[in-house]
Amino acid sequence: MENHSSSISRDHRMRQGMDFSLLKGSPHIFTTNFLAMITAKITEQVIDTNALTLTVQDLASGAVVTFDGRVRNHDKEKKVEKLQYEIHPSAPQVLKKLIHEIAAKYEVINTVAVHRFGYIPIGESAFFVAVSAAHRDPALRCCEEIVERVKAELPIWKYQEFSDGNSEWVNSA
Numbered sequence: 001m002e003n004h005s006s007s008i009s010r011d012h013r014m015r016q017g018m019d020f021s022l023l024k025g026s027p028h029i030f031t032t033n034f035l036a037m038i039t040a041k042i043t044e045q046v047i048d049t050n051a052l053t054l055t056v057q058d059l060a061s062g063a064v065v066t067f068d069g070r071v072r073n074h075d076k077e078k079k080v081e082k083l084q085y086e087i088h089p090s091a092p093q094v095l096k097k098l099i100h101e102i103a104a105k106y107e108v109i110n111t112v113a114v115h116r117f118g119y120i121p122i123g124e125s126a127f128f129v130a131v132s133a134a135h136r137d138p139a140l141r142c143c144e145e146i147v148e149r150v151k152a153e154l155p156i157w158k159y160q161e162f163s164d165g166n167s168e169w170v171n172s173a
Contacts, residue, residue, distance in 0.1 A: 039112040040099040042092045047114050047125040056110035061132035065139040067147050069127035071120050079163035085117040085126065088155035095154055102145050103131075106138040113146055115154065 037055070049068055057064055071083050088094075095115060103111040109132045116126050129146050133139035158170045 037110040037112075038100055038103050039114075040092075040096040041112075041114045042087060042095060043114060043116055044118040045116070047116060047128045049125055049128050049130075052112050052114065052128060053130050056112055056130045056132040058109050058132055060134060061109050062134050063136040063139040064130065064132045065136070065143040066131075067127075067129040067143055068125050069147070071122050071124055071126050073122045075160055075162075078166070080122065080160050081163050082119065082161040083122070083126075084119045084159050085115075086157045086159065087117045091115075091117075091155050095150065098149050098153060099146060102142060102149060105145075106133065106142040107135075108133040108138055108142050111142065111146070113150065115150065115156065117156065 039055070049066070053064065053066055071080075073080055095113060099111060099113045111129075111131050113129045114127070116124075120126050127147075127150065129143050129150075131139045131143045131146070133142070156171075159167065160170065161167045
């Protein structure tokens with residue numbers, strides 16, 4: 001069995017309230033000391049999807065659903081050379097409100113949503129969501145609604161530069 005906790009420092013885990021101890025005879029390798037964790041963040045930093053997935057896992061969770069929106073190398077059959085996101089100053093508050101509102105609708109245990117802004121290299125995560133729940137249906141529905149509502153409502157704009165020298169702004173998450 002692989003110990004997934006090696007990618008996160010012990011100090012970081014303790015600050016997050018997590019105990020990643022191996023449980024003898026159990027397929028679960030970690031526990032958390034909290035329930036109903038909801039995290040919403042806008043950042044310029046690289047999104048550590050593995051660490052965020054670990055933060056939502058809980059022994060009460062029968063399902064962990066993730067969405068990893070990455071910067072692709074093409075759009076509308078054009079080759080994308082560079083991409084950046086610009087945010088409205090209200091974006092962090094809008095994201096937090098959306099995530100809390102959506103998570104409250106479903107029987108979920110932990111929810112995290114992180115969106116990047118600034119220049120993001122091709123292949124890196126721009127938007128990540130992780131949801132845990134006792135059962136798959138609420139986790140799937142919650143994750144899907146977060147993705148759709150963030151795309152529709154978060155005040156963020158994408159600027160793409162193409163290999164043909166053209167560029168465009170898109171009001172999109």
